Amino acid sequence: MNWKINIILIVVLFWSCQDVKVTKANDLEIGSIIDVSTLKKYLDEPQVKLIDFRKKEDYRKGHIPGAINLWRTDIEDASFPYGGMMASRQQIESLFQNLGINSEDTIIVYDDRGMCESARLWWVLKNYNFKNIKLLNGGISAWMEIKGSLDTLTPVLKPTVFKLTENHGMEHYISKENLLRSLGTNVTIIDTRSEDEFSGKLLKNGAKRAGRIPGSIHLDWANSIDYHGSKKLKSYDDIELIYNKLNIKKTDSIILYCHSGVRSAHTTFVLSELLGYENVMNYDGSWTEWSHFDDLPIENDHITKTKN
Known part of the structure; x- marks a missing residue:
């Protein structure tokens, strides 16, 4: 008799789990990769900020609705005699404040190079101990593959307060x-x-x-x-x-x-x-x-x- 009760419980639990709907941005904290089907659920979530990490001319031709544009030069320290060096903590804070990103937000970033560009932003933020960042697997190509809509509008940005924690150890x-x-x-x-x-x-x-x-x-x-x-x-x-x-x-x-x-x-x-x-x-x-x-x-x- 017990085995029948156990089977019933398993079936009930299975169907209960199918009805659970994830609505909070914090639920994105499981893993650092996100796919396009999951991204669609969070496009209207105010605590999720979507970043298009491509060159501006590509962004203007069409991007995922609501995405903010950033490129390599935005996260570089231009004071060196050669290019590509990581921006300072203060530069990142000022940049993100002007982009309307809050310290508690979850960032989802995509590109058109197999997450290569996105990973640079992840790396910079991780060194400054900001961990709420996810990379979109497949980038904009994966979005277009599921016939996701594209937009040419630039979001209106309202400055916010963005502070990185003082306690960072340059982990990578x-x-x-x-x-x-x-x-x-x-x-x-x-x-x-x-x-x-x-x-x-x-x-x-x-x-x-x-x-x-x-x-x-x-x-x-x-x-x-x-x-x-x-x-x-x-x-x-x-x-x-x-x-x-x-x-x-x-x-x-x-x-x-x-x-x-x-x-x-x-x-x-x-x-x-x-x-x-x-x-x-x-x-x-x-x-x-x-x-x-x-x-x-x-x-x-x-x-x-x-x-x-």
């Missing part, structure tokens, strides 16, 4: 000085650029010299996504298999870099948020900064071609 950040001290130790350094950049065959605009940081190994950031298709993340098992081939333990210290810390921010997200690696740092200045200083060591395999 490393400077060139600390990276230099790590050379020759048991730290794993991963170059997430293309093979041609890694070998020194290709020099991208903004860098002074071609090559790689000595001792680094190569793994293209785009291996984690369906780059030529949906731009969505590959399955957990597929991604884990990619990184398992590097024979790195999840407790090992890992330093990532690319050209300007954007692609490597994506790999930082994948390793720390999805796969559970515990000690992952992204080199902010990456190759743009490292190549700027003639006294910093490099390795190079090829005659270099320059690419703008």
Whole structure:
């Protein structure tokens, strides 16, 4: 008789769970990835701010309704002699206040590059201990795939109060000085650029010299996504298999870099948020900064071609 009662209870609980509707922004705090079907439920939620992280000209052609536009230059510190460096805490606070974002809001960010651009914003905010940020899996391509509507209107923004906590530890950040001290130790350094950049065959605009940081190994950031298709993340098992081939333990210290810390921010997200690696740092200045200083060591395999 007991087994019949248990079956009835399971059925009742199952159907009860089907009727639960999530309405609070705080419920988004489970996980750092959100899909388009879930996003649709939160578009009108006042405590959710949607950020379109693409170039302004692309944003103006059409964006997800209600989205605010940001681009790389908005979250950079322009005081350096080279580009791409992370904006200061004060810059981010001022920017977000002008965008009408509150400290308690949940931010959902999307792009058109497989979350590569979005991950840079995630990385900057995570270093300043702001954690209520989600990345839209597949970006605007995934939105258009479900025939989601696009808008060309720019939202009217009302300034708010946005404050980052004073207590931040730069969890996923490393400077060139600390990276230099790590050379020759048991730290794993991963170059997430293309093979041609890694070998020194290709020099991208903004860098002074071609090559790689000595001792680094190569793994293209785009291996984690369906780059030529949906731009969505590959399955957990597929991604884990990619990184398992590097024979790195999840407790090992890992330093990532690319050209300007954007692609490597994506790999930082994948390793720390999805796969559970515990000690992952992204080199902010990456190759743009490292190549700027003639006294910093490099390795190079090829005659270099320059690419703008």
